[in-house]
Amino acid sequence: MSFLDFITANWRELIMLTREHIAIVMLSTAFAVVLGLPLGVLLTRVRALQAPVLGFANVMQTVPSLALFGLLIPIPFIGGIGARTAVIALALYALLPVIRNTVTGILGIDPKIREAADAMGMTGAERLRLVELPLAAPVILTGIRVAVVISVGVATVAAAVGAGGLGTYIFRGLRQNDNNLLIAGAVASALLALLFDLALGQIERSFTIGERTKRTSRRIIGLGIAGALAAVAVVGGLLVSQANLGRAGELPASGERIVVGSKDFTESIILAEILTQLLEGEGFAVERQFELGGNLPHDSLLAGKIDVYPEYTGTAFTAILKRDPITDPEVVYRETAGSYEREFGLVLSPPLGFANDFAILIRGDVARLQRLRTISDTVPVSRDWQAGFGQDFMSRADGYPGFVRAYGFAFARQPREMDLSLTYRALAAGELDIIAGNSTDGLISALDLFQLQDDRRYFPPYEAVFVARRDKAELLRPAFERLRNAISTEEMRKMNLEVDGNKRQPREVAAEWLREN
Amino acid sequence: MSESRTIVSFRDVAFEVAGVRILEGVNLSVARGETLVLLGESGCGKTTTLKLINRLIEPTEGEVLVNGGSTMAVDAVELRRGIGYVLQEGGLFPHMTAAENVGLPLRLAGRDRALIEGRVAEMLELVGLDPERFAARFPHELSGGQRQRLGVARALVADPDLLLLDEPFGALDALTRAALQQEFARIVRELGKTVVFVTHDLHEAMLLGSRIALMDKGRVVFLGTPEEFAASPLPLARAYLETVAL
Numbered sequence: 001m002s003f004l005d006f007i008t009a010n011w012r013e014l015i016m017l018t019r020e021h022i023a024i025v026m027l028s029t030a031f032a033v034v035l036g037l038p039l040g041v042l043l044t045r046v047r048a049l050q051a052p053v054l055g056f057a058n059v060m061q062t063v064p065s066l067a068l069f070g071l072l073i074p075i076p077f078i079g080g081i082g083a084r085t086a087v088i089a090l091a092l093y094a095l096l097p098v099i100r101n102t103v104t105g106i107l108g109i110d111p112k113i114r115e116a117a118d119a120m121g122m123t124g125a126e127r128l129r130l131v132e133l134p135l136a137a138p139v140i141l142t143g144i145r146v147a148v149v150i151s152v153g154v155a156t157v158a159a160a161v162g163a164g165g166l167g168t169y170i171f172r173g174l175r176q177n178d179n180n181l182l183i184a185g186a187v188a189s190a191l192l193a194l195l196f197d198l199a200l201g202q203i204e205r206s207f208t209i210g211e212r213t214k215r216t217s218r219r220i221i222g223l224g225i226a227g228a229l230a231a232v233a234v235v236g237g238l239l240v241s242q243a244n245l246g247r248a249g250e251l252p253a254s255g256e257r258i259v260v261g262s263k264d265f266t267e268s269i270i271l272a273e274i275l276t277q278l279l280e281g282e283g284f285a286v287e288r289q290f291e292l293g294g295n296l297p298h299d300s301l302l303a304g305k306i307d308v309y310p311e312y313t314g315t316a317f318t319a320i321l322k323r324d325p326i327t328d329p330e331v332v333y334r335e336t337a338g339s340y341e342r343e344f345g346l347v348l349s350p351p352l353g354f355a356n357d358f359a360i361l362i363r364g365d366v367a368r369l370q371r372l373r374t375i376s377d378t379v380p381v382s383r384d385w386q387a388g389f390g391q392d393f394m395s396r397a398d399g400y401p402g403f404v405r406a407y408g409f410a411f412a413r414q415p416r417e418m419d420l421s422l423t424y425r426a427l428a429a430g431e432l433d434i435i436a437g438n439s440t441d442g443l444i445s446a447l448d449l450f451q452l453q454d455d456r457r458y459f460p461p462y463e464a465v466f467v468a469r470r471d472k473a474e475l476l477r478p479a480f481e482r483l484r485n486a487i488s489t490e491e492m493r494k495m496n497l498e499v500d501g502n503k504r505q506p507r508e509v510a511a512e513w514l515r516e517n
Numbered sequence: 518m519s520e521s522r523t524i525v526s527f528r529d530v531a532f533e534v535a536g537v538r539i540l541e542g543v544n545l546s547v548a549r550g551e552t553l554v555l556l557g558e559s560g561c562g563k564t565t566t567l568k569l570i571n572r573l574i575e576p577t578e579g580e581v582l583v584n585g586g587s588t589m590a591v592d593a594v595e596l597r598r599g600i601g602y603v604l605q606e607g608g609l610f611p612h613m614t615a616a617e618n619v620g621l622p623l624r625l626a627g628r629d630r631a632l633i634e635g636r637v638a639e640m641l642e643l644v645g646l647d648p649e650r651f652a653a654r655f656p657h658e659l660s661g662g663q664r665q666r667l668g669v670a671r672a673l674v675a676d677p678d679l680l681l682l683d684e685p686f687g688a689l690d691a692l693t694r695a696a697l698q699q700e701f702a703r704i705v706r707e708l709g710k711t712v713v714f715v716t717h718d719l720h721e722a723m724l725l726g727s728r729i730a731l732m733d734k735g736r737v738v739f740l741g742t743p744e745e746f747a748a749s750p751l752p753l754a755r756a757y758l759e760t761v762a763l
Contacts, residue, residue: 116608119571119681120622120671121598130621134612209611209657 006180015232018188020164022233024083025151025196028090032147036095037140040102041128050103057096065089065157066293073161073299082289082305086155086163093154094147101143105136134207141204145197152193156185160264160293166192171264171291174421178503192229199225256475261297261306262290265421266499266506267356267440267464267492271310273510275466278479281514295320298467302344307472312356313348314462316340318398325398329355329461340467347473349466349480354489358393358459359439359451360403363427367450374455375407378434383412385433390420393436398460403436406458424449440489442497464492486517524549524679524711525570529579532565539565540735543579549678552705552712554726556719556757562735563715567681570713571600583679598626601680601710605687607668609656615641615667616652622675640670643704662693669701673708680705680712686721698724719757723747731757 007014043050063071068089109132117127133140159167169185172178202222206215258279262272269290276286289306297309298320316336317323321343326332337348360375372378378385393399394417403409416423416432423435428447437444437451444451464487468476491513498509526546532539540562547553555563568574569581572588580587588596602608609618619640620633628636638648644666656664665685672680685701686694702725705712716722722729723743731739731746731754739751746754 112604112606112608113610115573116602116604116610118573119597119600119602119604119608120625121594121596122625123594126625131610135610207612209655 003180003183006184010184014169014184014188017164017166017168017185018192019233020083021152021155021166021189021192022229024086024090024155024158024163024165025148025192026230026233028087028151028155029094029144029148031087031091032094032098033144035091036098036143037102039095040099040140041106041132043099043103044106044132045124054096054100054103057099060092061096065093065154066160068092069158069161070294070296070299073296073303073305082161083158083163085161086158086165089158090151090154094151097143097146097150098140099143101139101146102136105139105143106132108139109135137207138204141200141207145200145204148196148200149193152189152196156189159291161296162261162289162292168291171293174419178500180503195225195229199223199229257285257287258308258472258475259287259289259306261292261300261309262288263297263309264291264293265438266442266496267438268310269506270492270495270499270510270513271352271464271466271487273506274483274513275308275310275479277507277510277514278482279476282478284475301346301467301469304469308466308468308476310352310464311467312462312464313351314357314398314460316348316465316467318460319392319396325402325460327457327460329463332461333463333465341470345470347468347470349468349476350484352464352466352483353485353487354440354492355461355463356438356440356492357454357462358398359437359441359444360454361424361427361435361437361444361449361451362433363430364448364450366433367452372450372452374453375458376455378452379407379409382434383410385411386413386431387411387415387434388418388423388426388432389415389436390423391417392420398458399436403458406456440492440496442493442495442500444493446497446501487513522548524584525713526582527566527569527579528582530566530569530576530581531578532562532569532574533577538735540569543735543737545730545737545740547679547711547713549711550709551727552714552725554722554729555713555715555732556717556722556726556729557732558717561732563717563732564683566732567683567713567715570679570681571597571602598622598675599677599679601672601675601677603665603668603672603680603682603685605684606661607656607664607666607671607685609664609667609671611656613655614652615646615654615656615659616648618656618667619671619674622671626675636674637670640674641667643673644670645700646670660693661689662697665689665697669704673704673710678711680710682712682714684715684717687716687718694721701725719761723761 039053043053069085072085072089113131113135114127117131122130155165156167156170159165159171166185166189169181173181173185199222202218206218206222260272260276260279262268272288272290276288279286289300292300297306300306301309313329313332313336314325317332318325321336321339323335333348333351340346340348362372362378366372370381389400394415400415418426423432424437424441424443424447426432427435427449437449439451443449466476466480495509495513498504499506523546527543530543531541543566555566557563565574569576570583570588572593575589580589582588583596610621613621616637620637623633623636637652641648641651646663646666651659651663656667659667668685686697689697698721714725726743728740728742729746730737733753739746739749739754741749747758
């Protein structure tokens with residue numbers, strides 16, 4: 001699909017994501033200004049507060065964005081998943097430049113000017129309004145501009161907590177190995193950053209002394225661009241809600257609402273989509289909270305932000321319950337179900353029929369040329385190979401450390417730790433020589449990769465299941481029964497390929513599977 | 518109170534900051550209509566003395582009386598609104614036009630726009646700036662002398678009895694300074710204002726002062742008319758006089 005075709009086919013979604021992005025950025029910046037400006041002014045009056053407040057804002061900025069989103073999830077009222085959390089996290093980021101530039105702007109004013117204001121008999125408030133804020137305006141606006149540009153960037157990460165925005169395309173593009181998605185998401189957010197920068201730059205310069213003659217025109221240009229962006233946020237919303245009206249109208253008024261979550265990779269989204277459509281067919285109002293990164297789905301489930309999401313028994317057993325890996329699928333399922341019930345009050349669905357085990361992958365041509373079939377086959381030839389693994393595999397109990405020990409690998413170079421979806425492309429491109437993927441991944445055949453056999457049975461089983469909150473378990477039971485052992489590994493790999501390789505929508509692919517089964 | 522001849526008086530005033538004495542035992546009085554010049558070198562305490570009058574700083578010991586009442590007994594904002602203040606380069610607000618700068622004290626007092634406009638034009642005329650040409654200009658579009666004129670206009674706009682000036686002409690070139698000194702003397706005479714004027718320039722002090730207070734190391738070491746100053750045997754006074762004789 002050419003980029004133009006892609007845009008033609010997806011412009012509606014692109015506008016919706018852009019709109020979400022603008023809304024998140026504008027709202028968070030507004031919060032940061034409403035909070036940061038008075039705080040900054042306060043710091044110029046009560047200097048003793050400067051160190052602690054600026055220190056706090058500084059620390060907020062050093063927290064990696066994904067970690068901040070994660071930390072906010074369990075916090076009531078302000079936390080959770082979705083756009084609200086994103087707005088709060090971004091506002092926290094934007095706070096530092098706003099506060100710091102307010103302080104710098106006001107304290108940077110010539111003391112003679114302040115003396116003149118005081119000597120004239122201005123009250124503190126008059127001095128602030130008539131003298132300090134107008135003179136500090138260019139510096140404060142620079143701070144807001146920095147805040148906005150940072151926010152446009154960080155907001156792409158917000159897609160990981162289900163906040164939407166252009167990051168959705170970027171994450172999806174990485175996952176599905178789809179350049180169109182990547183370019184659309186990245187270019188659109190870069191454009192947004194440039195437009196915001198231009199708008200605020202014009203407004204900022206209109207406050208600069210000596211720019212008087214161009215003042216009005218600058219302000220018009222700046223406010224015009226900002227207004228246009230706001231209009232996209234509002235009108236784009238109307239447009240999309242118009243488009244969604246038909247679907248919304250069909251929603252039954254059964255009163256029972258179920259929120260389905262998913263992890264941030266294709267297979268999880270397809271499974272969640274299958275469940276969602278099944279539930280919709282049964283007459284439930286279903287909300288999608290897909291594409292949650294890392295352990296967010298589990299945390300969100302515990303926090304009651306979602307009701308159900310697809311999980312793997314091996315992941316639940318080792319990564320969430322922190323148990324030592326074992327290889328018998330039935331034992332893993334039984335133990336996980338029991339512990340989930342006792343520890344979290346969560347219910348496991350019956351197995352869906354396939355397992356998504358770790359797959360140790362090499363390039364197909366290398367496998368054929370050197371006649372490599374099992375993992376053990378590669379140990380003697382892999383000394384100089386560059387390995388690369390997802391963060392998940394590097395850190396988990398059943399991941400890299402145990403894997404290397406079990407097979408006796410001795411890589412000369414430290415493995416690259418990178419985004420899982422990128423390892424496939426890097427392997428195909430020859431940048432990496434061995435990776436740990438997922439056995440159901442559609443890219444395995446799409447990129448001509450070869451899955452080595454786990455001849456020492458090191459990897460625990462990863463049977464696909466749904467995890468649900470106990471209070472929704474009864475409602476979900478019919479759907480769970482319908483999906484019991486219903487999806488084969490081959491079918492799952494095909495569905496993954498449809499999305500990752502053939503760039504089809506998970507929604508379509510899920511619907512197709514439901515029609516055929 | 519306006520009947521009283523004394524408008525400002527210092528009673529045993531001392532001022533210290535972080536344990537360092539800046540002023541010590543200052544006793545002064547300023548009579549209505551006179552121009553008192555505070556003369557001295559940098560760091561002698563003359564600017565400190567000036568700022569005590571409109572309570573930009575507050576005395577550590579003793580008291581400063583303005584119109585018979587202690588400055589500490591009245592609201593600082595109210596006190597300052599009744600006193601004109603001019604500092605070097607005029608202390609103009611760079612984001613406001615000449616007219617806005619001059620009109621600001623009236624705006625703070627809540628006067629209506631028409632009155633402010635008329636009064637501002639009048640003040641600009643008074644300090645020799647054509648309102649037509651200068652009202653809409655920003656401070657950076659004016660020369661140093663013009664800025665200083667604006668500073669004086671702004672200090673006079675609310676018609677205060679008392680004017681405080683902190684080395685207003687110090688940064689100007691000699692010719693501009695001389696012209697402004699002459700004009701300022703004329704304006705003060707015409708309007709009958711009481712003035713406290715800080716300078717380190719004896720020539721300026723002799724020209725403008727009805728009395729001169731010579732300050733040294735935080736104390737007033739001489740107080741008298743320019744003629745008395747010229748005749749003073751005080752070594753510091755002689756040193757000053759020699760600079761003019763050259």
